[in-house]
Amino acid sequence: MGCPAAAIVGSSRRRSGRRQGMSIGDPGALAQETLWVRAMTWDIRGKRVLVTGATSGIGLEAARSQYVSREAVHPERFQDSRRQFVFLVRGGEKALPEKEDVLEEVVDALQRRRGLQIRYRDFVGARKSVRIEPLSLAVYDHQLYVIGRPRGGPTHAYRFSRIETAETVGGTFPYPDKDSYDPERVFADSFGIIVDDKYPIEQIEMSLAPRWTSYVRSHRWHRSQESVVRSGRVHVRLRVRVCPELVSWILGFGPDARVIGPPRLKRHIGRLAQRMARTHHADGAS
Structure with a gap:
């Protein structure tokens, strides 16, 4: 992307x-x-x-x-x-x-x-x-x-x-x-194909589980990407639009991903993760 x-x-x-x-x-x-x-x-x-x-x-x-x-x-x-x-x-x-x-x-x-x-x-x-x-x-x-x-x-x-x-x-x-x-x-600040101004451009940071370190070092999702290893986890920083494509990308890492900022994105990912857990729990119960 x-x-x-x-x-x-x-x-x-x-x-x-x-x-x-x-x-x-x-x-x-x-x-x-x-x-x-x-x-x-x-x-x-x-x-x-x-x-x-x-x-x-x-x-x-x-x-x-x-x-x-x-x-x-x-x-x-x-x-x-x-x-x-x-x-x-x-x-x-x-x-x-x-x-x-x-x-x-x-x-x-x-x-x-x-x-x-x-x-x-x-x-x-x-x-x-x-x-x-x-x-x-x-x-x-x-x-x-x-x-x-x-x-x-x-x-x-x-x-x-x-x-x-x-x-x-x-x-x-x-x-x-x-x-x-x-x-x-x-498209310079887009994470994918979305260019609509209703999605703000922000500095994004998330950390990934240690097993992603080698992959992150050899992969580039966006030209603004920076990465650093801190306390065993690999941190990825991007300056991109906070849009559904970005959200889907973060969720794709499952529990290995932890959003550091911005706070609004962190809260949004947290709410989505809770809803996904309830959905899958309900499906399992039925």
Whole structure:
């Protein structure tokens, strides 16, 4: 988790009014971008994986051309590559291939800087009709998200599989410059995909049982992470949004985790743990 190691399609490949390897006004640009997204979502469905680096500026086309050129020179080195280099998919994008027409509408609006009218079900299942300005298409935890914002509203990550319909509407909108919208900055303090301002950014500290020491030293959940061993327990500090994703992560350690601060989070985890204990006790009694 942490600032999502997501492949982001959209602004992250935009440089000085041009896409890498294509012009914004190029009639073939949309087709190339659609191919990019199709390949990316193909990976999500578990059929194939190409490692792309949105954060390092390496595009899919560059990765593909580099791969192909090396394979042409040394084909014997690549005959087992799909088993030698493996990306393990957990679940994958549930909405594909059934919603490929919706995906194409999203990509079209994203490339042409057009608004999108979407019918969307939120986390609790409530259906909403929202008009958004699409800013990026992102992959996080093997799932697709449309990063957009209602006109004049805050940036939000819309889960693609819960978008029931999408229709391009209105004229073009001015795509924000990097000072106004940069995915790296938007997600810098997020523990996962949630970027809503209603979840405050705070300094988090928890301690884990000694058996987690080696794991913590070799694992990074967020770029702000710091760790120290104190009195036998390993302490982890993060500066992130206090959101449901963070809470679920802490609870995942079970009794090995102890929240040090902030106090509000500590109390919340304590209440949840008590409720979980009552629930499981009741299930056992029945």
